[in-house]
Structure formats: C-alpha cells, structure tokens
Amino acid sequence: xENVEQHPSTLSVQEGDSAVIKCTYSDSASNYFPWYKQExxxxxxxxxxxxxxxxxxxxxxIAVTLNKTAKHFSLHITETQPEDSAVYFCAAAAPNAGGxxxxxxxxxxxxxxTVHP
Amino acid sequence: xxxxxxxxxWVICKSGTSVKIECRSLDxxxxxxxxxxxxxxxxxxxxxxSNEGSKATYEQGVEKDKFLINHASLTLSTLTVTxxxxxxxxxxxxxxxxxxSGSDEQFFGPGTRLTVL
Numbered sequence: 001x002e003n004v005e006q007h008p009s010t011l012s013v014q015e016g017d018s019a020v021i022k023c024t025y026s027d028s029a030s031n032y033f034p035w036y037k038q039e040x041x042x043x044x045x046x047x048x049x050x051x052x053x054x055x056x057x058x059x060x061x062i063a064v065t066l067n068k069t070a071k072h073f074s075l076h077i078t079e080t081q082p083e084d085s086a087v088y089f090c091a092a093a094a095p096n097a098g099g100x101x102x103x104x105x106x107x108x109x110x111x112x113x114t115v116h117p
Numbered sequence: 118x119x120x121x122x123x124x125x126x127w128v129i130c131k132s133g134t135s136v137k138i139e140c141r142s143l144d145x146x147x148x149x150x151x152x153x154x155x156x157x158x159x160x161x162x163x164x165x166x167s168n169e170g171s172k173a174t175y176e177q178g179v180e181k182d183k184f185l186i187n188h189a190s191l192t193l194s195t196l197t198v199t200x201x202x203x204x205x206x207x208x209x210x211x212x213x214x215x216x217x218s219g220s221d222e223q224f225f226g227p228g229t230r231l232t233v234l
Contacts, residue, residue: 042228045225106163107160107162
C-alpha cells in the first residue's frame with residue numbers, strides 16, 4: 001500500500017519568513033496530492049492540491065510543487081503570518097478501481113508549524 | 118464550498134456502552150464517506166470507506182463488529198462504537214466525496230471527540 005513520509009515534524013519560523021514542508025510517497029500510481037491545515041480540535045481543511053499532470057500550483061501565499069519522478073511534493077508558504085500556525089498534513093491518493101475519481105487518502109505524519117510574531 | 122457536519126462534537130460515555138456518531142453532507146450528495154481516527158499529536162488513520170447502499174470496507178486491523186458503519190443515504194453516514202472501552206477514546210473524523218469524475222476533493226467534518234471513562 002501507499003506510504004507517505006512528511007518532514008519536518010515541527011517547524012518554527014518568524015513572521016514574514018517562508019516555510020517549506022516536504023513529503024515523499026511510495027506508490028507510483030498515486031496522482032492526487034492534497035495538503036490540509038488542521039487547527040486544534042478541528043477537522044482538516046484543504047488548502048491546496050495538485051494532480052500528477054501539473055508540476056506546480058500556486059494560490060496567493062501558498063504553492064505546491066510535485067516531482068513525480070522522485071515521488072515527492074512540497075508545500076511552500078510565503079510571508080507567513082501567526083494565523084498560519086497549525087498542523088499541516090500532506091496526503092496522496094491513487095485513482096479508484098473505476099478510474100473516475102480518487103480513492104482513499106494516505107496521510108503524512110503532520111508538521112506542527114509555529115509562526116512567531 | 119461543500120459542508121460536512123458531525124454530531125455530536127464531543128461525547129463522554131461509560132465503558133461498555135455504545136456511541137453513535139453522525140456525519141452529514143449538508144449541500145451535496147456524498148456517494149462515498151470515509152471515517153478516520155486521530156490520536157493526540159498523530160496523523161489521521163483511515164478506519165473504513167463507506168459507499169451509499171453497500172457494506173463498508175474496513176482497513177486492516179479495524180474490527181468491523183466493533184465499529185459499525187451505516188451509509189443509508191447520500192447525505193448521512195453513521196459510525197457506532199460498540200461496547201466502548203477507554204482505548205477507543207480518540208478524535209473521530211469523517212469526510213465525504215461526491216465521487217464524480219473531476220471532483221476529487223474530500224470534505225472533512227469538524228470531528229467528534231470521544232472519551233470513554
């Protein structure tokens with residue numbers, strides 16, 4: 001089955017700095033890679049996702065890059081703000097049996113991001 | 118965006134009792150719902166996948182007779198923890214997807230905190 005490794009486990013940055021979180025995956029069939037932000041006591045919220053036919057995707061201060069050859073993808077947050085502090089999870093999924101949508105997600109271990117004012 | 122609700126948000130029960138958690142997709146029809154368990158400071162672990170009108174598919178190591186899942190309609194799935202014990206105390210999170218081509222996103226509920234005394 002799929003195995004997703006995420007690093008670092010904790011990341012501390014100063015407000016305004018950039019933060020980078022990296023993930024690797026094992027299943028070459030995986031082609032959907034979402035990133036989630038989870039605040040304490042709440043469910044995960046999708047912040048950005050990327051599919052295997054795209055190498056990079058950006059949404060304001062957040063960007064994700066994907067290297068399918070190396071089986072790794074990264075989350076980049078620029079101009080970090082204290083409200084970015086949370087736990088971030090990467091995930092990977094392969095198409096379901098019918099090939100029409102994606103099946104179950106395999107999550108990374110999570111990164112606790114702390115942005116100091 | 119699509120909204121998924123869970124009820125209750127938290128529950129405390131005595132050992133040996135059963136607890137039912139509801140997961141509802143509020144503004145879309147969810148052909149597939151997923152149930153996750155998250156222990157403190159850990160990642161989300163998939164417990165089972167439920168498809169409307171059919172039996173749930175459980176992940177390895179998850180007891181299907183202990184964690185009963187019912188997905189009776191396109192907007193409601195329930196997880197019943199039977200004969201709960203303290204080791205079942207955890208944060209239970211559901212997610213829902215429409216399962217249609219081109220719509221890969223899973224929408225997560227806010228989670229249910231279960232404490233078994």
